[in-house]
Amino acid sequence: MLKPTIGPIIGHVTTNHARIFIRGNSQNNAPVFGGIRYRISGTQQWSKAIFAKLSELRDMSEVLVLNNLSTDTEYEYQAGWFSPMSPVHTTDSVAELPLQWPREIYRLRTRSSKAMQARAYIVGSCRYLRMTAGVASLPHLGDRIFASISQLIEGAQPAISATLMTGDQIYVDDLNLIAPDREYKDILSKYRAAFSQPHIKHLMSGTSTYMILDDHEIEDNWPANAGKSDGELYRNAMAAYELYQVSHSPAHELTDNGQVNRSKLEHYWYQFSDGDIEWFVTDSRTRRNLSADDRRILDEAQEQALLNWLINSPARVKFVVTSVMFYPDRKVLGDDAWKAFPEQRLRLLETIRTRRIKNVVFISGDVHGSLTSRLTHSEAADFEVHTIVSSPLCNSKLLPYAKASTFILDQPLVTTAAGDYRHELTSTVISEDNFAHVVVEADQILVNYHDRDGKKLQSIAIKLR
Structure with missing residues (x-):
């Protein structure tokens, strides 16, 4: 996998979900997928990766949503894009591929619901x-x-x-x-x-x-x-x-x-x-x-x-x-x-x-x-x-x-x-x-x-x- 050409951009974040924008690049009409995986900071096990197919219609960009997150919690995540060898892959099938994720680890924090907090x-x-x-x-x-x-x-x-x-x-x-x-x-x-x-x-x-x-x-x-x-x-x-x-x-x-x-x-x-x-x-x-x-x-x-x-x-x-x-x-x-x-x-x-x-x-x-x-x-x-x-x-x-x-x-x-x-x-x-x-x-x-x-x-x- 390659680093995003633009992003990742963390957009709207709530107590339990986050929206993350990434952009890849076109590959001579071959299918291109973007992906994110995440984990609570300090833990070892990555989540199941989330993938989306990238399209020229959206300038090879997509917003991936992380759901069911914990409140007021720091997460680590990795993001990247790739073009698989086979043209018949789907967002489900690429999840089974042995992918090499970009090494960079990013961090985000979900919102706290506490009142009167600075x-x-x-x-x-x-x-x-x-x-x-x-x-x-x-x-x-x-x-x-x-x-x-x-x-x-x-x-x-x-x-x-x-x-x-x-x-x-x-x-x-x-x-x-x-x-x-x-x-x-x-x-x-x-x-x-x-x-x-x-x-x-x-x-x-x-x-x-x-x-x-x-x-x-x-x-x-x-x-x-x-x-x-x-x-x-x-x-x-x-x-x-x-x-x-x-x-x-x-x-x-x-x-x-x-x-x-x-x-x-x-x-x-x-x-x-x-x-x-x-x-x-x-x-x-x-x-x-x-x-x-x-x-x-x-x-x-x-x-x-x-x-x-x-x-x-x-x-x-x-x-x-x-x-x-x-x-x-x-x-x-x-x-x-x-x-x-x-x-x-x-x-x-x-x-x-x-x-x-x-x-x-x-x-x-x-x-x-x-x-x-x-x-x-x-x-x-x-x-x-x-x-x-x-x-x-x-x-x-x-x-x-x-x-x-x-x-x-x-x-x-x-x-x-x-x-x-x-x-x-x-x-x-x-x-x-x-x-x-x-x-x-x-x-x-x-x-x-x-x-x-x-x-x-x-x-x-x-x-x-």
């Missing part, structure tokens, strides 16, 4: 990896920060539950002015290049990774900039996105036999839980309505699902991921974010305020600057919402970093008959490549920002209520 996450967005003639240019620049993240994870207490990549994991449009990529094969090559770099590959093989798209997975400022000829671009970009970012996420339900249901994908937004902490990862990009009479950044079904979750979830902390800024608003170029959808934003805020929902934190990226901020209400002393912004993992030299002067901070976010929503920065604005290490403790959320070499830039404590 938990930690890595948050980042906007990883620029320029491609020239199909080849990554200076790829180590776009990969180095992931070595620092892995180093932090190795010694982190509490252990890191997951990495959240909140948009612009690739830049389909990195050469938009010269030679924009529109073809499916070219977009696939960007994913392969981005996810096969050594440091991000190491990170994703050992830490559960959740992803959601932003505009550069399609085109800058999508769909406002969409032209009449962009339908094919969108279809190609979404087909590649579904393979490399959605396939291992909770957006896919499981079939009755515990496998990823690839025949059904109703939307890209999803939820997941980690003990008494819950996440709602929104799709704030592909479901927009830009018409004047019903402007929406989230479609109606998604908004209703989010509101129902905010109202009814018993989670101690509720994280809402939105790839673009919820607040504060930018002075210029803000119309690509929630600033341009004020009615829908106000509906969310009014629900949180009138229902007295506590410990809601919005997580976003996009702006190539990192910050935390606090939103209060002039007439509701118990209303408080926070935002954590983490961007970029790797900037392009062509794009500026955000700074404090980028944002509108000298006036209320919203003024209503019931009072003003007022906001303030609770951190400095970081204007360099960085990532966030977010630790949820019993009485606070600690946000630690680190530069691309892992040096801590600042720490912010958000009190829980």
Whole structure:
């Protein structure tokens, strides 16, 4: 067996199952199979291997599901792919072959169901990896920060539950002015290049990774900039996105036999839980309505699902991921974010305020600057919402970093008959490549920002209520 060409990528993990993405390679139309075997760390006996046939239709990739795992337990696993001599093999028959597995052993940990247990996450967005003639240019620049993240994870207490990549994991449009990529094969090559770099590959093989798209997975400022000829671009970009970012996420339900249901994908937004902490990862990009009479950044079904979750979830902390800024608003170029959808934003805020929902934190990226901020209400002393912004993992030299002067901070976010929503920065604005290490403790959320070499830039404590 050979090492995966991309992966393994640990996707959605629960208390008892894990989804793992691997990719092999085509072998002159011969059948190709991918496989995984696992065991509890410290034991000797491997599980019966799980195999899947790899197909060109999915770019020789598949998501294998490990079921019936034990809660809060560390597992070891091996992964690889091969092409058997006989063309008539099936996933059942290859299990009987005397295979030589790749030597590398990876590790994953299932979730704990315990409440009030400290938990930690890595948050980042906007990883620029320029491609020239199909080849990554200076790829180590776009990969180095992931070595620092892995180093932090190795010694982190509490252990890191997951990495959240909140948009612009690739830049389909990195050469938009010269030679924009529109073809499916070219977009696939960007994913392969981005996810096969050594440091991000190491990170994703050992830490559960959740992803959601932003505009550069399609085109800058999508769909406002969409032209009449962009339908094919969108279809190609979404087909590649579904393979490399959605396939291992909770957006896919499981079939009755515990496998990823690839025949059904109703939307890209999803939820997941980690003990008494819950996440709602929104799709704030592909479901927009830009018409004047019903402007929406989230479609109606998604908004209703989010509101129902905010109202009814018993989670101690509720994280809402939105790839673009919820607040504060930018002075210029803000119309690509929630600033341009004020009615829908106000509906969310009014629900949180009138229902007295506590410990809601919005997580976003996009702006190539990192910050935390606090939103209060002039007439509701118990209303408080926070935002954590983490961007970029790797900037392009062509794009500026955000700074404090980028944002509108000298006036209320919203003024209503019931009072003003007022906001303030609770951190400095970081204007360099960085990532966030977010630790949820019993009485606070600690946000630690680190530069691309892992040096801590600042720490912010958000009190829980």
